[in-house]
Amino acid sequence: LLEECKALHGCNTGEAKLTNAYNLPCKYVIHTVGPVWxxxxxxxxxxxxxxxxxxLQVAVDHKIRSVAFPSxxxxxxxxxxxxxxxxxVATVNEFIEDHPGELDLVEWVLFDQKTYEAYDTKLSQLIVSRIVHSPRLDEINRALMDGLI
Structure with a gap:
């Protein structure tokens, strides 16, 4: 893995590059460099x-259907x-919406309770937002208002 990483010649902040996973319990590793605050x-x-x-784009480009992210x-x-x-959460959600059917699973691998709770809150807000703004829910509300239901 280290030798393959060296052959990538680094990775700029925000970029993503792919290597094999070697002895890790997955097929590939997508490397990215996050920003320093x-x-x-x-x-x-x-x-x-x-x-x-x-x-996520690297995953889709290589037909990888599941991805796990840390924070x-x-x-x-x-x-x-x-x-x-x-x-x-917003970026992953937007990508999934823009690439329907390209990914089967995106998981979060979070290492402490505080981080878990932060992501859980954002994911819960997203789910509630999707329910409230659901086209199907709008259709049902219109039918109720029109006395059809």
């Missing part, structure tokens, strides 16, 4: 979104957790 003045939000978007940049790079979770 600098107070939000160096396009960190865009770069963090690029990490997720470009990683990119929230450790040593000190990206604020709540903001990172918001960006991660």
């Amino acid at each position: 600098g107070g939000g003045k160096r396009k960190e939000a865009q770069l963090l979104a690029d990490c997720y978007r470009n990683s 990119i940049s929230t450790g040593a790079y000190r990206y604020p957790l709540e903001e990172a979770a918001k960006i991660a």
Whole structure:
């Protein structure tokens, strides 16, 4: 794995590159470099979104149907957790909507309770938003108002 990574000649912030997984319990590793938090003045939000978007694009390009993400940049790079979770969930959701049927599973691999709770909150908000703004729900509401139901 290390030798294949060396052959990639690095990876810029927000980019994503693919290697084989070798002895890891998966087929491939998609490498990305998250932004170091600098107070939000160096396009960190865009770069963090690029990490997720470009990683998913690499997966789709290589017919990889499942992906697992950590909370990119929230450790040593000190990206604020709540903001990172918001960006991660929104970016992945947008990508999935723009690429229907291309991915079967996107998982979050989160290493502590605080991080889990931040992502759980953002995912729950997304689900509620999708229900409230569902085209089917709008159709049902119109039928109720028209006295058809």
